[in-house]
Amino acid sequence: MTRSKFIQVCFLLGCLLQVPAALAETEARNLQVLARTLGFMDPPMKGRLTVGILYDPASTAAYRDAGMLLGLFAGGLRTGGLTLDAKLVPMGDSGAADVDLFLLSRGNGDRAAALVPVLKSRKLPCLTADLDQVRAGHCTIGLQSAPRVEIILNTKLAAQSDMAFASVFRMMVKEL
Amino acid sequence: MSASRSLPALLLLASGLANAQALDYGSFEELFGEPVTTSVTGSPQRTSAAPATIEIITAEQIRRSGAVSLPGILRQVSGIDVLQWTASHSDVAVRGYNKAFSSRLLVLVNGRQIYADHYGYTPWAALPVELGEIRQVEIVKGPNSALFGFNAVGGVINIVTYSPLHDDVDFVTVRAGSQDHREVSAAATLRAAGRLGVRLSGGLRESDDFNTPLSLLNTGVRGGDERKSARLDLHYQATDMLQLELEATSTNLLQTAMSPSYSMAYEDKRIQSIKGNAYADTRLGLTQFQAYRNWIENDVYAGTFNFETMSVGLTQQPVARFDNELSVVSLQHIFRPAPAHTVRVGGEYRESRLPTTPFEGAVVSYDVLAASGMWEWRMADALTLTLAARRDDLQLGRRGPMPAALPLTNADWDVELGTTSLNAALMWQVDERNVLRLNAARGAQLPSLFNLGGSLIEIVLPPEAPPPTTLFVMGLPTVRPTTVDAVELGWEHAFSAAPYTMHVAAFKGRSRGVIADSGDVGPAASIVSAPANIGNSSTRGVEFALNGRRKTGLGWALGYLYQQIDDDFGDRPDWLTYANYEDTTPRHLLSGSVHWTRGDWEADAYLSYKSDFGGLRLDEDFVFNPMDPTVVPEAFTPLDSVVTMDLHLGYRFNERLRFDLQATNLLDSPQTQTSGPRVERRVFGSLRLDF
Numbered sequence: 001m002t003r004s005k006f007i008q009v010c011f012l013l014g015c016l017l018q019v020p021a022a023l024a025e026t027e028a029r030n031l032q033v034l035a036r037t038l039g040f041m042d043p044p045m046k047g048r049l050t051v052g053i054l055y056d057p058a059s060t061a062a063y064r065d066a067g068m069l070l071g072l073f074a075g076g077l078r079t080g081g082l083t084l085d086a087k088l089v090p091m092g093d094s095g096a097a098d099v100d101l102f103l104l105s106r107g108n109g110d111r112a113a114a115l116v117p118v119l120k121s122r123k124l125p126c127l128t129a130d131l132d133q134v135r136a137g138h139c140t141i142g143l144q145s146a147p148r149v150e151i152i153l154n155t156k157l158a159a160q161s162d163m164a165f166a167s168v169f170r171m172m173v174k175e176l
Numbered sequence: 177m178s179a180s181r182s183l184p185a186l187l188l189l190a191s192g193l194a195n196a197q198a199l200d201y202g203s204f205e206e207l208f209g210e211p212v213t214t215s216v217t218g219s220p221q222r223t224s225a226a227p228a229t230i231e232i233i234t235a236e237q238i239r240r241s242g243a244v245s246l247p248g249i250l251r252q253v254s255g256i257d258v259l260q261w262t263a264s265h266s267d268v269a270v271r272g273y274n275k276a277f278s279s280r281l282l283v284l285v286n287g288r289q290i291y292a293d294h295y296g297y298t299p300w301a302a303l304p305v306e307l308g309e310i311r312q313v314e315i316v317k318g319p320n321s322a323l324f325g326f327n328a329v330g331g332v333i334n335i336v337t338y339s340p341l342h343d344d345v346d347f348v349t350v351r352a353g354s355q356d357h358r359e360v361s362a363a364a365t366l367r368a369a370g371r372l373g374v375r376l377s378g379g380l381r382e383s384d385d386f387n388t389p390l391s392l393l394n395t396g397v398r399g400g401d402e403r404k405s406a407r408l409d410l411h412y413q414a415t416d417m418l419q420l421e422l423e424a425t426s427t428n429l430l431q432t433a434m435s436p437s438y439s440m441a442y443e444d445k446r447i448q449s450i451k452g453n454a455y456a457d458t459r460l461g462l463t464q465f466q467a468y469r470n471w472i473e474n475d476v477y478a479g480t481f482n483f484e485t486m487s488v489g490l491t492q493q494p495v496a497r498f499d500n501e502l503s504v505v506s507l508q509h510i511f512r513p514a515p516a517h518t519v520r521v522g523g524e525y526r527e528s529r530l531p532t533t534p535f536e537g538a539v540v541s542y543d544v545l546a547a548s549g550m551w552e553w554r555m556a557d558a559l560t561l562t563l564a565a566r567r568d569d570l571q572l573g574r575r576g577p578m579p580a581a582l583p584l585t586n587a588d589w590d591v592e593l594g595t596t597s598l599n600a601a602l603m604w605q606v607d608e609r610n611v612l613r614l615n616a617a618r619g620a621q622l623p624s625l626f627n628l629g630g631s632l633i634e635i636v637l638p639p640e641a642p643p644p645t646t647l648f649v650m651g652l653p654t655v656r657p658t659t660v661d662a663v664e665l666g667w668e669h670a671f672s673a674a675p676y677t678m679h680v681a682a683f684k685g686r687s688r689g690v691i692a693d694s695g696d697v698g699p700a701a702s703i704v705s706a707p708a709n710i711g712n713s714s715t716r717g718v719e720f721a722l723n724g725r726r727k728t729g730l731g732w733a734l735g736y737l738y739q740q741i742d743d744d745f746g747d748r749p750d751w752l753t754y755a756n757y758e759d760t761t762p763r764h765l766l767s768g769s770v771h772w773t774r775g776d777w778e779a780d781a782y783l784s785y786k787s788d789f790g791g792l793r794l795d796e797d798f799v800f801n802p803m804d805p806t807v808v809p810e811a812f813t814p815l816d817s818v819v820t821m822d823l824h825l826g827y828r829f830n831e832r833l834r835f836d837l838q839a840t841n842l843l844d845s846p847q848t849q850t851s852g853p854r855v856e857r858r859v860f861g862s863l864r865l866d867f
Contacts, residue, residue, distance in 0.1 A: 033207060036203070036206060036207045037207070039203070040207075042416075042457075042459075043416065145209075147608050147609070147670070148209070148210075148224065148608065148670075149207065149208045149209050149210075151207075155515050164459065166457050167457045167458070167459075167461050167462040167510070167511070167512075168199055168200075168204075168220050168457060168462055170512060171219050171220045171221070171462065171510065171512070171518060172204065172208070172212065172220055172221060172222055172225075174554070174557075175512065175515035175516070176515055
């Protein structure tokens with residue numbers, strides 16, 4: 001095991017021990033919605049993809065949420081035509097991280113604004129359960145699974161990062 | 177199972193989402209955690225976001241029903257009234273106005289009209305679909321003519337089947353039961369290269385009708401029930417953006433039925449259809465093209481009594497023969513010009529024709545050109561306004577011979593009719609658990625082709641009778657569509673303490689120019705009976721539904737409808753019009769159900785109550801005397817309140833094999849449920865093998 005992998009595992013275990021089970025369950029449901037949403041992209045995302053879980057190292061809340069999310073991806077998540085692996089990406093490394101899409105953790109606040117130029121230049125999707133980040137234009141798709149599923153799409157940022165969705169999907173989500 | 181461990185398994189269910197250009201109901205239901213529909217505005221929507229009162233019957237609810245027919249299943253839905261006339265003939269109405277051959281409810285299968293234009297009714301027993309291949313039944317309450325056009329004035333029921341491209345549906349069900357019921361139903365799905373899906377399905381059913389007494393007038397009319405049906409669904413994903421669909425159906429049905437004039441008849445129906453769909457999902461939006469043709473041949477026999485042999489039977493030849501063809505071509509495009517706006521524009525052409533009967537050789541037909549549009553505006557995060565309108569321009573026509581004694585010409589049928597239908601809804605998502613909705617609608621119910629002249633009965637009187645000595649009972653081109661205006665205030669509430677949901681709606685409506693199959697005389701003295709717009713009718717009511725499901729495997733539902741109807745049909749008596757909704761619509765409909773699951777066992781109980789109401793029927797002793805037409809029969813029959821109970825008990829042997837025991841009309845047998853013959857208890861045992 002490499003040193004960085006060892007640190008990630010320690011980090012993950014530490015986070016999971018502190019996460020209430022109900023919250024983990026909610027995040028798990030959010031990830032279900034996330035995976036399904038990727039299938040409605042045009043063209044749909046396929047193959048083995050790496051999810052970059054973004055967090056601001058200066059934020060304890062973001063740090064914990066990112067760790068919990070990483071735990072939910074443990075061992076890789078497979079759908080019919082899609083396998084999702086995940087790794088943690090500090091916000092400052094988003095420009096160079098070798099990932100296929102971003103998952104923005106909660107608790108990053110306005111510091112997530114730094115992500116916008118990266119999304120525009122790298123043409124990568126950004127998904128998050130923090131709906132305010134989508135409303136603020138910092139991330140493209142917001143997902144919430146409880147009490148009812150809500151999906152919001154920032155159309156301006158989606159267009160700027162060359163993201164498109166099936167029309168039938170767009171009809172049923174809230175576009176901003 | 178922990179959330180993290182269950183996640184990969186759940187994600188596996190999300191496979192096959194790519195290339196979902198047509199509405200893939202299963203994938204979107206998994207995504208949103210609730211069924212989706214296109215039956216309210218034409219645009220794909222989550223049911224919770226649909227701007228109308230809509231109820232969804234799921235495949236599981238169909239399987240767990242105590243009934244084995246769709247009308248029987250619909251009887252368990254709040255606000256729906258079902259009149260069961262015979263073992264296989266039932267009529268269904270949403271929010272009142274039910275009658276024999278109920279005509280205010282538009283029924284579709286995957287968007288294709290099942291409603292029969294020639295007589296303005298739904299042949300429920302001849303539905304070209306097996307219960308096991310139905311994904312969901314969508315019930316939209318209230319007028320929805322701005323999307324569907326004519327006849328969606330009471331509501332719309334759209335039956336959605338599984339997609340052969342996305343859903344594996346492979347089963348064989350064998351069923352046996354009382355009334356010597358024998359049935360087999362099967363479906364098989366084939367897929368190729370991930371782009372082609374084909375499903376073949378079919379069913380055979382034979383049973384006896386009930387064995388309850390019939391009036392002398394209807395003696396001999398029970399010839400046994402039989403249904404043979406076959407169906408093909410082919411879906412082809414031509415490109416990532418284009419999906420093509422082909423559907424072909426054929427159903428043969430023999431059944432005893434109650435006719436709109438409340439005499440019983442034996443029907444031999446042969447119904448075929450073919451339909452093609454194309455869906456294109458592009459950056460410009462969602463475009464749908466649809467074309468289909470329905471053929472309905474219906475031979476109607478009457479019961480006879482042979483005094484010489486003291487035997488009963490059916491007439492050798494049909495007393496009426498209907499041969500209705502309907503062709504529909506439509507195109508619609510849905511797009512979002514801006515994030516808060518969804519727009520649908522559409523056009524439709526339809527042609528429906530019916531040769532006159534029993535007078536042969538002429539054809540009555542109409543062409544309809546329609547344009548429709550819908551605009552949904554999310555005015556604020558929690559406030560959505562939906563406006564929809566549709567314009568239908570109908571050209572009526574007739575060609576072919578006219579009886580010599582009839583003082584009308586084909587030119588009398590050169591009639592143009594135009595109607596405008598509207599639907600408006602304002603939805604306010606008060607918070608995460610409360611939604612308020614205000615609806616206003618205008619719809620139109622078209623006279624059937626039968627009423628527009630397809631019916632033509634020539635009666636030749638003895639020469640000694642006073643002139644005219646040739647009389648006609650017939651449809652006329654002067655009958656106009658009924659206009660229905662309705663308003664509704666609805667409240668949806670999700671309780672926070674438990675997974676309970678509640679729906680309350682108050683509604684009010686007015687029908688102008690209600691159509692009766694008879695009730696008027698024609699423009700000439702020789703036309704002694706003709707359909708007519710007999711007056712107005714208004715209704716108001718409150719509907720309530722409460723559903724709950726607990727993790728312990730216990731679920732329940734409660735539904736209630738209070739409704740009052742006031743008819744203003746002048747002094748026309750019931751015997752003349754066979755239209756009396758004020759006295760034949762029950763004030764109170766109550767339904768309740770309990771559902772229990774443990775391991776491989778399921779048990780369900782359904783109870784429904786209908787308060788005192790009434791029915792119409794022919795006076796058995798009445799014989800029309802043309803020499804003295806002032807002697808009239810009595811038609812109205814008061815009926816006591818009715819309580820019915822259905823049960824279901826299911827056991828799953830393994831993933832592939834299950835047994836179901838279903839029973840209907842359990843409490844009282846035989847039981848008076850309509851003005852027709854009494855109905856009997858029915859018990860069925862079913863074995864289903866999935867492969």
